[in-house]
Amino acid sequence: MNDAPILSGINTVADVDSASDFEKKHLPHIACVRDGDRVAVTVIVGHLVSHPNQPDHFIQWIEVHAAGTPVARFDASAVAVDPILTCVLNIDAGTEIAAMENCNLHGAWLATAVAP
Numbered sequence: 001m002n003d004a005p006i007l008s009g010i011n012t013v014a015d016v017d018s019a020s021d022f023e024k025k026h027l028p029h030i031a032c033v034r035d036g037d038r039v040a041v042t043v044i045v046g047h048l049v050s051h052p053n054q055p056d057h058f059i060q061w062i063e064v065h066a067a068g069t070p071v072a073r074f075d076a077s078a079v080a081v082d083p084i085l086t087c088v089l090n091i092d093a094g095t096e097i098a099a100m101e102n103c104n105l106h107g108a109w110l111a112t113a114v115a116p
């Protein structure tokens, strides 16, 4: 049984190094690799601590926004899907990238990064 709180709103983590395992399970991890004009953006949920992937507790979706504009979305099944999204964006260095995910029990979680 999961005893973590059910959260509302959009959750963020100010300091990943001091985050709890509960926070680490949910906080999207953003990795960016530039190749010329393009940036490959990979978002992983459960990068530091694995998130459950069961019919009663799973990551429902992941979204990527670039400079405030939605650019990619992944709707996940509760079975046999790792909560990972990779997309390739044609964006300038310095563009803010936001990744948000939604856990069916623990709500929305947001992380940001800056494009290299």
Ligand SMILES: [Fe+2]
Pocket: 026, 051, 057, 058, 103, 104, 105, 106
């Ligand atoms: Fe969760």
